[in-house]
Amino acid sequence: MTQLGEIQQAILNGESAALGSLPVPESYRGVTVHASEVDMFEGLESRDKDPRKSLHVDEVAVPELGPGEALVAVMASAINYNTVWTSIFEPIPTFKFLKKYGKLSPLAKRHDLPYHVVGSDLSGVVLRTGVGVHNWKPGDEVVAHCLNVELEGPDGHNDTMLDTEQRIWGFETNFGGLAEIALVKANQLMPKPDHLTWEEAASPGLVNSTAYRQLVSRNGADMKQGDVVLIWGASGGLGSYATQYALNGGAIPVCVVSSPEKAAICRKLGAELIIDRSAEDYKFWKNGTEQDPKEWQRFGAKIRELTGGDDPDIVFEHPGRETFGASVYAARKGGTIVTCASTSGYLHQYDNRYLWMNLKRIIGSHFANYRESWEANRLIAKGLIHPTLSKTYSLEETGQAALDVHRNAHQGKVGVLALAPQEGLGVRDEEKRAKHIDGINAFRGA
Structure with missing residues (x-):
């Protein structure tokens, strides 16, 4: 049996505490x-670029473990839109990020390689910890958030997202979570929710934390009870968490979706006010350069029809160019428009x-x-927010998984198994799971 096979077997046998004595x-x-392939899609429109051609499963060297870091045996991971961007080399090839990071220090130089191991989510088990790590040890079952910071300057010490050396792990750094082993900073680790499988636990990380800050946190929209919240893509990887947070926090979500099937998922979550863009046939752009304000007005009228006359207190934005004018x-x-992405431009x-003239704010x-990531993960662990897998x-099918996300042919989140040989493993609290099973399975098979 290979060394990695021994690690896998120890985890599957419930002997994770022995990982510290097994060789890495x-x-x-x-x-x-x-x-070497960053120009492979040159001349193609974004929609025509195929992640199956650019994403490879390679045998790569385990990186040196530095101070304050951890190596994690990855049981499962998930697809985020940043993996799609990486795979189609937009808006720039991520090797530019890795090269810039590599100039920071001799330790950071490890990341500047001719290949980039991608992925910004994981669930797994700690294999090794570096010098100075005291909160985590080999055998701990964990998930990871994707914030990578140095915190050597003053700017990040009020809000680490403002650190001058803030990066997204697996996107702007190497050795990400779509792999059998990942390298993280120890301060990225959080306890794995014990009622979830490996693949369920891996799926919330990036999008759950993003939605929490964007909607709930004082650093975002600071949502309160009774707020009307317009949520674009409300059944998608990000919007599905925004919908849950709005409902859980006493707000009134207005869910914008693009099909009856997606509308049904939002209703399953508990949302009542839903706009099917396809059925309403909104065309916010007349052509490639000119928007149609009459369509904005028609859209606003539909929102007021659903809410009994109220306009949104908060607009949860992430499509970007296509929807931002509306x-x-x-x-x-x-009101507040809070934006975290621009998937349409x-x-x-x-x-x-x-x-x-209407004193609105864009955040x-x-x-x-x-x-914020810890609080978002705590709500998952308590069963108040559920994964949307x-x-x-x-792992070999990651290219297809990324293509599904690229073409919006998915619902919620798409997971990827790494060392977990099959779905359904890793549950430690069956009683809690049974209590929340309907919420956990809300997106299954969608």
């Missing part, structure tokens, strides 16, 4: 992109009169700090 292998399988228009006077256009929100792939 010299190499492992990871999902990579190659620096979002600024739709928010109530004094980064160059936003909106009519500033609706912003300044930029990016991932979450450690405290709909489908799971093998």
Whole structure:
């Protein structure tokens, strides 16, 4: 049996405490992109770029373990949109991030390689910890949030997301979670929710924490009870958590989706006010350069029809260019548009009169700090927020999983098994699981 096989077997046999005495292998399988292929999609539209061609499963060397770091045996991971961006080399190839990071210090130089092991989610078991780590030990079952910070300057000590050396692990750093072993900073680790399987526990990390900061935190929209919250893509990887937070926090979600099937998922979560964009046939853009304010008005009227006359207090934005003009228009006077992404394009256009004359605010929100991530994970662990996993792939099928996300052919989150040989493993509290099983399975098979 290989060294990695021994590690896998110890975890599956419930003998994780023995991992500290097992040797760490010299190499492992990871999902990579190659620096030599960054021009492979040149001339193609974004939608035509195929992650199955650029994502590889390679045998790569286990990186040196530095102070304050941990090596984790990855049982499962998940697909985020940043893996799609990495796979299609947009908006820039991630090797530029790795090269810049590599200049920071001799230790950071490890990340500047001709291959990039991707992935910003994981669930697994700690294999080794570096010098100075005292909160975690080999054998601990963990999940990881994706905030990588140095915190050597003053800017990040009020909010770590403002650190001058803030990066997203597995996107702007190497040795990510779509692999059999991952390298993380120890302050990325959080306890694995004990009622979830490996693949369920791996799926919330990035999107759950992002939605928490964007919607709930004082660093984001600071949502309160009774707020009307317009949520774009409300059944998707990010929006499905925003929908849960709105419902859990006493707000009133207005869920925007693109099909009857996605509308049904939102109703399953408990949402009542739903707009099916496809059925309503909104066309916010007349052409590639000109928007249609009459469509904004028609959209706003539909929202008020559903809410009994109220405009949204908060607009949960992430599609970007396609929807941003409508979002600024739709928010109530004094309302907030909070944005964390631009999956349909980064160059936003909106009519500033609706912003300044109505005292609206646009807030930029990016991932979450450690405290926010911990609070978001705690709500998962308590069964107050649930994973939105709909489908799971093998490590070898990661390219197909990323293509599904790229083409929006998925619901909720798409998981990837690493060392876990099959779905359904890793549950430690069956009683708690039984209590929340309907919520846990809300997206399964969708």
